[in-house]
Amino acid sequence: MDFVKGLFDSDKESDSGSAKKNRQKMNKNFDKADKYNSKKKAKKDEDVTGVPRRPNRSNKVGPGADVPDQSVAMNNLDSSEDMPEIPMRPKSRAVILPSGLIIGSEDDSSVHTSTLSSHSSDSFNPRNGLPGLARIEVEDVDNGLVEDDKKSSTVKRQVRTLDGAGRRKSSAHFGRSVSAPAGEKLSLAERRTLRRAERVGVVEKKQLPFFTRIAYEFTMGIQKTTRKIQEGFRNAQIWGPSIKELEGNLGSGVSTYFRVLRWLLKINVISMVMALGLIATPGIWMNEHHDLPDTSLNKDDLNCTNPNFVEGNDTAADVANYILQFLTGQGWMEGTALYLGWYPASNITRTSGDTEKTTYNFPLAYLLVGLAYFLVALMFILNNIARLFKKSAAEKIETKTYSELILTGWDYTIQNKKTAQLRSTTVIKSLKEALSNDAQKFVKISFKKEIGIIVLRVCTNCVAVAAMIGTVFLYYREVVRGTSEDAANSTNACGEKLETADFSNLTDIEINEISAELITRELARFWSSYSASIIVSLSNILFPIFFEFLGQYEFYRFQSTRIAITMVRSFVMKLFSVCVFLYVLYQATKPSGGIMETWQRDNNTLLYNCWENYIGAQLYQLCIIDFIVFCTSLFFSEVLRNILINNIKWFRSKVEQPEFNIPKEILDLCYKQMIFWSAIFFSPLMCCVAVIEVIVIFYLRKASALRNVRPPQKVVLTSQSSSMVNAVFLVSLIFVFVFVGLVIFQFKPSAHCGPFRGKTKIHEPLGLLIENSGGFKTYIYDNLKMTAVIVSIVIIVLLIIYYFKSLAASRNLTIKLLRHQIKVEHVDKQFLIEHIKSQITGKPVQEGKKDGTVSRMSHSQLSGELANKTKKNMTIHRYANPSLKI
Amino acid sequence: MGNSESALISEKQLEIYQLETFFTRKEILHIYQSFENLNPDKVREAFMAGNYQVKMDYQEVIQLAELKYSPFKDRICRVFSEDQSGDMTFSDYLDMLSVMSMQAPKDLKAAYAFKIYDFNDDDEIDRTDLDELVNRVTGFRMKTEDVDGIVDEILKECDMDENGTLTAAEFEDILHKSPEFSANFNIEV
Numbered sequence A: 001m002d003f004v005k006g007l008f009d010s011d012k013e014s015d016s017g018s019a020k021k022n023r024q025k026m027n028k029n030f031d032k033a034d035k036y037n038s039k040k041k042a043k044k045d046e047d048v049t050g051v052p053r054r055p056n057r058s059n060k061v062g063p064g065a066d067v068p069d070q071s072v073a074m075n076n077l078d079s080s081e082d083m084p085e086i087p088m089r090p091k092s093r094a095v096i097l098p099s100g101l102i103i104g105s106e107d108d109s110s111v112h113t114s115t116l117s118s119h120s121s122d123s124f125n126p127r128n129g130l131p132g133l134a135r136i137e138v139e140d141v142d143n144g145l146v147e148d149d150k151k152s153s154t155v156k157r158q159v160r161t162l163d164g165a166g167r168r169k170s171s172a173h174f175g176r177s178v179s180a181p182a183g184e185k186l187s188l189a190e191r192r193t194l195r196r197a198e199r200v201g202v203v204e205k206k207q208l209p210f211f212t213r214i215a216y217e218f219t220m221g222i223q224k225t226t227r228k229i230q231e232g233f234r235n236a237q238i239w240g241p242s243i244k245e246l247e248g249n250l251g252s253g254v255s256t257y258f259r260v261l262r263w264l265l266k267i268n269v270i271s272m273v274m275a276l277g278l279i280a281t282p283g284i285w286m287n288e289h290h291d292l293p294d295t296s297l298n299k300d301d302l303n304c305t306n307p308n309f310v311e312g313n314d315t316a317a318d319v320a321n322y323i324l325q326f327l328t329g330q331g332w333m334e335g336t337a338l339y340l341g342w343y344p345a346s347n348i349t350r351t352s353g354d355t356e357k358t359t360y361n362f363p364l365a366y367l368l369v370g371l372a373y374f375l376v377a378l379m380f381i382l383n384n385i386a387r388l389f390k391k392s393a394a395e396k397i398e399t400k401t402y403s404e405l406i407l408t409g410w411d412y413t414i415q416n417k418k419t420a421q422l423r424s425t426t427v428i429k430s431l432k433e434a435l436s437n438d439a440q441k442f443v444k445i446s447f448k449k450e451i452g453i454i455v456l457r458v459c460t461n462c463v464a465v466a467a468m469i470g471t472v473f474l475y476y477r478e479v480v481r482g483t484s485e486d487a488a489n490s491t492n493a494c495g496e497k498l499e500t501a502d503f504s505n506l507t508d509i510e511i512n513e514i515s516a517e518l519i520t521r522e523l524a525r526f527w528s529s530y531s532a533s534i535i536v537s538l539s540n541i542l543f544p545i546f547f548e549f550l551g552q553y554e555f556y557r558f559q560s561t562r563i564a565i566t567m568v569r570s571f572v573m574k575l576f577s578v579c580v581f582l583y584v585l586y587q588a589t590k591p592s593g594g595i596m597e598t599w600q601r602d603n604n605t606l607l608y609n610c611w612e613n614y615i616g617a618q619l620y621q622l623c624i625i626d627f628i629v630f631c632t633s634l635f636f637s638e639v640l641r642n643i644l645i646n647n648i649k650w651f652r653s654k655v656e657q658p659e660f661n662i663p664k665e666i667l668d669l670c671y672k673q674m675i676f677w678s679a680i681f682f683s684p685l686m687c688c689v690a691v692i693e694v695i696v697i698f699y700l701r702k703a704s705a706l707r708n709v710r711p712p713q714k715v716v717l718t719s720q721s722s723s724m725v726n727a728v729f730l731v732s733l734i735f736v737f738v739f740v741g742l743v744i745f746q747f748k749p750s751a752h753c754g755p756f757r758g759k760t761k762i763h764e765p766l767g768l769l770i771e772n773s774g775g776f777k778t779y780i781y782d783n784l785k786m787t788a789v790i791v792s793i794v795i796i797v798l799l800i801i802y803y804f805k806s807l808a809a810s811r812n813l814t815i816k817l818l819r820h821q822i823k824v825e826h827v828d829k830q831f832l833i834e835h836i837k838s839q840i841t842g843k844p845v846q847e848g849k850k851d852g853t854v855s856r857m858s859h860s861q862l863s864g865e866l867a868n869k870t871k872k873n874m875t876i877h878r879y880a881n882p883s884l885k886i
Numbered sequence B: 001m002g003n004s005e006s007a008l009i010s011e012k013q014l015e016i017y018q019l020e021t022f023f024t025r026k027e028i029l030h031i032y033q034s035f036e037n038l039n040p041d042k043v044r045e046a047f048m049a050g051n052y053q054v055k056m057d058y059q060e061v062i063q064l065a066e067l068k069y070s071p072f073k074d075r076i077c078r079v080f081s082e083d084q085s086g087d088m089t090f091s092d093y094l095d096m097l098s099v100m101s102m103q104a105p106k107d108l109k110a111a112y113a114f115k116i117y118d119f120n121d122d123d124e125i126d127r128t129d130l131d132e133l134v135n136r137v138t139g140f141r142m143k144t145e146d147v148d149g150i151v152d153e154i155l156k157e158c159d160m161d162e163n164g165t166l167t168a169a170e171f172e173d174i175l176h177k178s179p180e181f182s183a184n185f186n187i188e189v
Helices: A017-047 A068-078 A145-172 A188-203 A210-236 A240-250 A252-288 A315-328 A331-335 A362-391 A401-407 A417-442 A447-501 A508-552 A559-589 A595-603 A611-647 A649-654 A662-680 A686-708 A718-746 A764-773 A775-784 A787-841 A852-856 A859-884 B003-008 B011-020 B025-038 B040-048 B073-080 B090-099 B106-117 B127-137 B144-158 B168-177 B179-184
Strands: A348-352 A355-360
Touching: A240 A252, A240 A417, A240 A686, A252 A348, A252 A362, A252 A662, A252 A686, A252 B179, A315 A331, A315 A611, A331 A611, A362 A662, A362 A718, A362 A764, A401 A417, A401 B127, A401 B144, A401 B168, A417 B144, A447 A508, A447 A559, A508 A559, A508 A611, A508 A662, A559 A611, A559 A662, A559 A718, A611 A649, A611 A662, A611 A686, A662 A686, A662 A718, B003 B040, B011 B025, B025 B040, B025 B090, B073 B090, B073 B106, B090 B106, B106 B168, B106 B179, B127 B144, B144 B168
Parallel strands: none
Antiparallel strands: A348 A355
């Protein structure tokens, strides 16, 4: 059995006795292996005697020469210990490299000019080997348990340390050393034989001393446990097979969407556990036990509205009402644990002797959990962002379209012929697009045309903004109207009831007339209570389509720009619509000068007893409507469309099969999550709704995606979309948090409902807690409330971000310089090779492949260049060396 | 899954497999199942007899759905098979899936991707390799001059020392900076 692990020594080893012993053992192994290897090398050299090696692969470069400052740099780069063998000694003569370095005339030192490609890497070189590439033979396992265990623990530890070190190393600098397999010519099988030879050495070792063994067993135990835990986590990943299936059929881009869904599920499940465990359960328990000193709750107070949508006394009407109220989240729903208003304001107390002791401060718990939701979500997002940063962002300087498409573009996850074909079609398309983009870069557009395009874009942007503002205004008006109409309806309700009471005395025609009238009125009422949510949801569906349409007439040079602009617009629209929705709610329920207050003052009646419930109900409604809109649009745009395409020829020629638009769908998810986040404080059980909805969306989408949808036409870069996802979610979270924060810190809680009744501000329990806990914390809390502190914190955070940004920029500069160095060194190497060749054959230096121009230069010409290049080189090293320690 | 497979692979062997690959015990058993499905009778018999070195023919290995439609199936099998014939033992198979798993580090994946794309096995990716690569990725549907143009562009982007070939280090460097690569270079059974 051969495996993906290395067996190396590492200087990152701990200093325990076992480690030392271990190191000795390893060193011995290296010696053995080195011997073996050199034998092999010798053999190989024999094989190739007389045949000149290919210059760019040979590691027998530049004998007898030393490059002082470069060797320092190179040692830093890959600290390769093994020296290339030197086949022959050149005459002691100074050589001027093209880069301007004069190579010493002493021939006693060895060469360090092993650059990137020409590394004589040895699979036993501790720094060079990749953890995965050196292999161990362990197939015959009957060699005794102790040895094997010892060995495996050794191996494992070695691998761990090396792994860590290697990774750290690779992220620390660019131009890292060559991996073992590529640099050397050993096949995997050969390497395995080597391992077998080496293994004998391990087995022959003496028994380890007692303490060493204990230490080994201890580390083994720890590793085993961590592995078990990791295993548990990995097995607990839900939807793994589903995502894999989707990946296989639609490519890895589409699977991003489903991964995001899974990620959202995790966030929502954690919120749900918190809500159920810390709020709902104690709340229900307390409401069951009425002996608690909580008498202020009156069920009727909870009802904000009186939305009996269908009139009548029969069961059918009741059921209809029941369902409609369920959908709007009004009526009977308002008296349930769904909303904040229902929860008790008291604490769970325990009487021990004479003193009463608070064991569970419910309002405080409610407040803290309400904030914890945001914290959890924030942690999730930040964790993702940090991981992404670590992965890629730091090193990305330029985009490499072609190599990314070709070298890294093939999706190995595909397991379906059609998708494979589609994938190659996509790659071809993207390649062609890239080629045409490149061509476009050189196309000059006349001044006139350019101005025309600019004017056009200004116009389209105006149209986009106007459309957004129009919609926003429309539903602002709708909400205002909705609230006043609600109030009007609640006064009308009595009159209607009288009407219904007389039903039995009327003729059929009259009944019909009345019911027709009623139906229209009911429809109007239904519309008024739903209008805001419907407008928001519809605008969410229609605006992306509109923006896409708009983008087509803006003459963007690159398709990618167009898509990006469409996406940004859609996101702004979604953000805007939720924000305005929240703003309108805020305006309506504002403690002074709000719509409700005005209404109450003018009409001298209480419109809503419990504004917290009102906000919760509106958001619940929005969420339900949005889900319904999602399902309908899914049905029409994917299911029905596909059925028509499959069955009607005419349709097939006109309409294409729907495509999975990943960014758009992810934005949609973000919008949904935003609604959940804003609702969660006002109705704790919204987490359950969120969890259910995410699960339902997953399965609906999956079913539709596998049947109806074709993979996206454009290669969607997963990384781009995942950084986009994080940014989008972070921005939404912040916006929602600002809203909830405003409510918590500014609003006066309703007098008769919710855990905060009787308090002046919602955040009071927290303030009380801190004040009771005494001195220093109170001081912090008092100061934290001040704006100045918050502003200064923001400024400090910004400064830190700026610092890291500039650090990244300086690293990029280093990378550029190092890259230049590689180039220069390669030219040097080529030059040296040519030089040596000329020494051997006695012929003058011939024209090289690429650096011919340089090698053909006379010495006088070279020395002219020399001054410049040396300066350049010095600069490089000055930059390069300190940076390596970063 | 379950007892029957764990009986086929001895506890000790499982432990070793687990230690040396990136897989968990459960995953190894699952992979064994997929390996067995390639040719149930043959594998079962051999494993019963404790012969873990039984070889699968290339034709059998590529029946795996993840390989079947890959344009690089022959290369993958060759790179991972011990004798480079494309035939695979279970260890080779496990090895392959381990390298192609989500848990494998990027370096490792890059090193093997290099081997896979090095069609003429000369330890560097030269123009002929790149031609072949472009053709395979695009399903042999591009014109020769287009392919040449693309190869030129790739070399322009990646060949840092400008010697007309991609060495392992250059290749690895590109893959390191490509965040897509880890997600794409992935087979999960």
